[in-house]
Amino acid sequence: MQTAPTYRQSGGDEPLISFIIADYNVPAELLRECLDSIFALSLSDGEREVIVVDDGSTESPLGDITNYLDKITYVRQRNQGLSAARNTGLRLAHGRFIQFVDGDDKLFRPAYEYCLDIIRFKDADIVLFDMTTKDNGGSLPDSADGSEGPMTGSHFMKHHNLRAAACGYIFRSSMRGNLSFHYGIMHEDEEFTPLLFLRAEKVYATKAIAYYYRQHHGSITHNNDKRSTVKRLNDTFGVLLTLQARIDTLPFNERSALQRRIDQLSADYIYNVITLTHDSRYLERCVARMQEHGLFPLPTTRYTRKYLYFSRMVNSKHGRKLLMAILFARRR
Structure with missing residues (x-):
């Protein structure tokens, strides 16, 4: 360096x-x-x-x-x-x-x-x-x-x-x-x-x-061009895999603590896929990849009311389509 x-x-x-x-x-x-x-x-x-x-x-x-x-x-x-x-x-x-x-x-x-x-x-x-x-x-x-x-x-x-x-x-x-x-x-x-x-x-x-904290909408985290969006989502998925790999090495109390964080970050990831891409086919590919790695379906645990409702909705294909339609309508 x-x-x-x-x-x-x-x-x-x-x-x-x-x-x-x-x-x-x-x-x-x-x-x-x-x-x-x-x-x-x-x-x-x-x-x-x-x-x-x-x-x-x-x-x-x-x-x-x-x-x-x-x-x-x-x-x-x-x-x-x-x-x-x-x-x-x-x-x-x-x-x-x-x-x-x-x-x-x-x-x-x-x-x-x-x-x-x-x-x-x-x-x-x-x-x-x-x-x-x-x-x-x-x-x-x-x-x-x-x-x-x-x-x-x-x-x-x-x-x-x-x-x-x-x-x-x-x-x-x-x-x-x-x-x-x-x-x-x-x-x-x-x-x-x-x-x-x-x-x-x-x-x-x-x-x-x-x-x-000063927000900068021109920064990389606020950049919505396709390449930045894909990198942002892929990096989040990589973090999920890193955290998940630690689960089996932890005692029970620490394992359940990290599981909550993984579940909520998984929900954030799905939400960002929907809001940043507005692409139902890309969403289904991401969900399939999550399922392949044991990150989907989301546990319907009542961490918060918002998380519970969101997880119940996105765990079905119909719910994901409905959520995408709702969020797209809000964007317009």
């Missing part, structure tokens, strides 16, 4: 938390806003490590962030995608905890401070928080103790819908082991997050809205 020189902040004791920022052609003002939100937190220089991984931007952002160079670790690599950028950050990180941040997003200080207090005082492995697409300053939970936990990661996955976005939680770096992001795929978080959660003994789930 070819990289430009790495600019590294001065060493010291093990930081409390490493912030890994993935940057690819992020406008300078947004990257500075991201960094400002991190340095505004009540963390001393020794508690905070900030790593900016420039994944082959057209122009290096160094000239735009000169005020931060003595406070951050900066590395530039050839463009390889978000997974590779995050993996580079993980290799460089020294913090006891990790927080991923996309370079054009930012943290909301009061709500994020609330999450930091949980890792400081409750010996958490993972702290979940909410994300928003509104730049409204975030919000704290209503109650004084507005977090649910501690619980194991498998318990959380068995009883909650897992939000896979890797930017949506703080996690203890030591429990990651050799787990990393799958190179070259879209929706890499869908693979990384559930496998990480299965390793957690103390998870706290909060209602703190602590992260501002």
